[in-house]
Amino acid sequence: MLSHPERALARLLDEALICAMDRTAEGDELPVLWGEGWQASARSLRAQSHRIARSLTALALQANTPIILRVSIRAEDFAWSLAGKACRGSRSSHESASSARCCMPESGCALCD
Amino acid sequence: MLDAVCQKVAAPYVIDWRFDQRDAEEPMYDRLYPTSVKPRSLHANEKALLEDAALIVMTSGSTGLPKGVVLRHEAFAGKLAAIQSMLRVASEDRVLLVLNNSFSFGLWMSFLGLMHARDVVLSERFDPAAFFSSLLDKQITLSAVVPTMMRSLAAHFSPEQLLEQSHQLSLKGKLAQLVIGGESLGTQLSADLRQWIAPARLIDIYGLTESCTCDFFLMPEDYPAHPDSIGQAAPGVCFRIVDEQGLPCLPLQVGELTIKSAFLMSGYLGDEALSAASLNDGWLRTGDLAQVDEDGFVYLKGRSKELISRGGNKVTPQEVELALCRCEAVAAALVTGIDDPLMGERIAALLIPKPGFSIDEKALRLELGRFLERYKHPDVIRIGHELPQGRTGKIDRGLLRKQMIENQK
Numbered sequence A: 001m002l003s004h005p006e007r008a009l010a011r012l013l014d015e016a017l018i019c020a021m022d023r024t025a026e027g028d029e030l031p032v033l034w035g036e037g038w039q040a041s042a043r044s045l046r047a048q049s050h051r052i053a054r055s056l057t058a059l060a061l062q063a064n065t066p067i068i069l070r071v072s073i074r075a076e077d078f079a080w081s082l083a084g085k086a087c088r089g090s091r092s093s094h095e096s097a098s099s100a101r102c103c104m105p106e107s108g109c110a111l112c113d
Numbered sequence B: 001m002l003d004a005v006c007q008k009v010a011a012p013y014v015i016d017w018r019f020d021q022r023d024a025e026e027p028m029y030d031r032l033y034p035t036s037v038k039p040r041s042l043h044a045n046e047k048a049l050l051e052d053a054a055l056i057v058m059t060s061g062s063t064g065l066p067k068g069v070v071l072r073h074e075a076f077a078g079k080l081a082a083i084q085s086m087l088r089v090a091s092e093d094r095v096l097l098v099l100n101n102s103f104s105f106g107l108w109m110s111f112l113g114l115m116h117a118r119d120v121v122l123s124e125r126f127d128p129a130a131f132f133s134s135l136l137d138k139q140i141t142l143s144a145v146v147p148t149m150m151r152s153l154a155a156h157f158s159p160e161q162l163l164e165q166s167h168q169l170s171l172k173g174k175l176a177q178l179v180i181g182g183e184s185l186g187t188q189l190s191a192d193l194r195q196w197i198a199p200a201r202l203i204d205i206y207g208l209t210e211s212c213t214c215d216f217f218l219m220p221e222d223y224p225a226h227p228d229s230i231g232q233a234a235p236g237v238c239f240r241i242v243d244e245q246g247l248p249c250l251p252l253q254v255g256e257l258t259i260k261s262a263f264l265m266s267g268y269l270g271d272e273a274l275s276a277a278s279l280n281d282g283w284l285r286t287g288d289l290a291q292v293d294e295d296g297f298v299y300l301k302g303r304s305k306e307l308i309s310r311g312g313n314k315v316t317p318q319e320v321e322l323a324l325c326r327c328e329a330v331a332a333a334l335v336t337g338i339d340d341p342l343m344g345e346r347i348a349a350l351l352i353p354k355p356g357f358s359i360d361e362k363a364l365r366l367e368l369g370r371f372l373e374r375y376k377h378p379d380v381i382r383i384g385h386e387l388p389q390g391r392t393g394k395i396d397r398g399l400l401r402k403q404m405i406e407n408q409k
Helices: A005-023 A042-058 A075-088 B002-009 B044-049 B073-087 B104-116 B128-137 B147-156 B159-172 B187-197 B272-278 B317-325 B361-368 B397-408
Strands: A031-034 A039-041 A067-071 A101-105 B013-019 B028-034 B053-059 B067-072 B094-097 B119-122 B142-145 B177-180 B201-206 B216-218 B237-242 B255-261 B283-292 B298-303 B308-310 B313-315 B330-340 B344-353 B380-383
Touching (some): A031 A042, A039 A042, A067 B002, B053 B073, B053 B104, B067 B073, B073 B104, B104 B119, B104 B142, B128 B159, B142 B147, B147 B187, B147 B330, B177 B187, B187 B201, B187 B317, B237 B283, B272 B283, B308 B330, B313 B317, B317 B330, B330 B397, B380 B397
Parallel strands (some): A031 B119, A101 B053, B094 B119, B094 B142, B142 B177, B344 B380
Antiparallel strands (some): A031 A039, B053 B067, B201 B216, B237 B255, B255 B283, B283 B298, B308 B313
């Protein structure tokens, strides 16, 4: 079991992105995500997640405050939110941000499973 | 709906994520705004439920407001490790993701891909016409799908076209593993799909959002001896099959499948009664009827809530669907019960013909007699072009029931 369960997912993903940056021969600019008409490197995902983390931290949200992510059917929307989770829990300055996330599609009521 | 969900999970903020191609330097933006309704305060027991929570996944109910399944970081991360021990995603893998990411299956596949694969290719929606070419053109090594997607291949391509697509994939493609789950695969589709993707491995999974998914794996090496099984329990998962009194069933006796593991949900947020009904002494009630053989392989026999009671005879929709799909002209079938003043319920079926075939009801009933007892035959048969689907791409039996009842009127 993981020693810091409240940050486990965030840490795993952050480490995964760092590993992705390390294993790409040309550094951190090679895409790790390909969408339809766009691509994203591990570096850009991490940069975006820092920005998101700063926004959440600025709101001084308490730990375990649920935040709703409006996930559309487009997979890339949620890919960014994965990155959003990645950095937030792994840095002390972000720890006041909430860790619980509620996923829901953009519209409709038949949701996840 | 958003307001209702905000209220249910007591969320003060909503984040919208968008991809904006106009700005190449910073090609996306996010929008964070307060919820439009004042969220209620969390009760002490709800606060406890949210301790260490990573995700509240909104699961579909067939009616009403979805349930908020609370999953802890430790549980989800632990399940990811367990899945990785089975799939062994490697740094040279390229993952094709066609699943909806608000669906727990898509969620763990995204995580696993980002964590272990070389890269992940995302697709906005599943297109049967483009599936094989995507696997080929992008040199995909691993993908994950739900059976409805694969059934749509059979409806879209003729058998000859499928053979040709399959041949090209085996010659020029790199697909090594295809993971399938989310709903019952069925005997015929399972056999067909294994041919279509050969020599790639088909891995059939079973699990619930409430258990972080993937509680059972049917691995390719176990398929020949146990073709209709959902496989064996995944690492770290215990199961038992119980009768209506909650007592363990004998081998081969059908009962409700219950699961215990370190990966179970903490509960349903805002619904203590439902949490208590679903989690009993650490055992999660799946609502699925199942039996286990002497080798520990589990066989699903239907949903306890979906059982059709026709004149007192209990019939599972799945056994009728399996038999219908063995008929020559049928590409896909979906079965439901509809209320009947005389019989209690009658059996209604929606059938999709194979390309180039038409379904003659009289001939079909004759053929069906070879595979299924007479009292389990559908009372009502409708022919259509596609099965009703929910937003996650899975078949929607509840919607079929509504449509059938409407048609009866």
